[in-house]
Amino acid sequence: MAISKQLEKLLTQNKVKHEVVEHRKVFTAFDSAETQDLKLTEVAKAVLLKGRKNLYLAVLPAGNNCDFKALSKLSGDNLAMAKEKDIKAKLKTKIGLIPPFGSLFKLPLFIDKKLLKNKKLNLPAGSYTESVIMNTKDYIKLESPVPGNFAIKK
Numbered sequence: 001m002a003i004s005k006q007l008e009k010l011l012t013q014n015k016v017k018h019e020v021v022e023h024r025k026v027f028t029a030f031d032s033a034e035t036q037d038l039k040l041t042e043v044a045k046a047v048l049l050k051g052r053k054n055l056y057l058a059v060l061p062a063g064n065n066c067d068f069k070a071l072s073k074l075s076g077d078n079l080a081m082a083k084e085k086d087i088k089a090k091l092k093t094k095i096g097l098i099p100p101f102g103s104l105f106k107l108p109l110f111i112d113k114k115l116l117k118n119k120k121l122n123l124p125a126g127s128y129t130e131s132v133i134m135n136t137k138d139y140i141k142l143e144s145p146v147p148g149n150f151a152i153k154k
Helices: 005-013 029-035 068-075 084-091 113-117 136-143
Strands: 019-022 044-050 055-061 064-066 109-112 120-124 130-135 146-148 151-153
Touching: 005 130, 029 120, 044 068, 044 084, 044 120, 055 064, 055 068, 055 113, 068 109, 068 146, 109 113, 109 136, 113 136, 113 146, 120 136, 130 136
Parallel strands: 055 109, 109 146
Antiparallel strands: 019 130, 044 055, 064 151, 120 130
16 A cells, blocks of 8 residues: 555655655554654644644654643634544545645644654554654645644553
């Protein structure tokens, strides 16, 4: 399974330098970090959140969980984890395959400040066997995520 065609198009159209890395099949960001021999703080994961009326994407380090109270404060909405049916319906994908690019889905995007300390980010690419590596600055420029402190230890 290759990188998501939508993602490839987004990165190419915006002339974003990136590298696609192949790895063994993984279903979680935690496993992705382990497989690629990377720190959990270098690998990002995307979580779909559901508010009263809207959906949101949150991007945080692989080894963390979401603090929904902090995210709710950040968004001004009462947020919780979206259900699998929301992922299938809105993102047309499965759990573990969410690329952290809100612009692909026209969704507001939050990024945990811990990820901003990295020079590069290792991001899910809409595939169980590939990830995208890009400069954090380029990701921020492309996606304009709202930064916040919402990643908590598992």
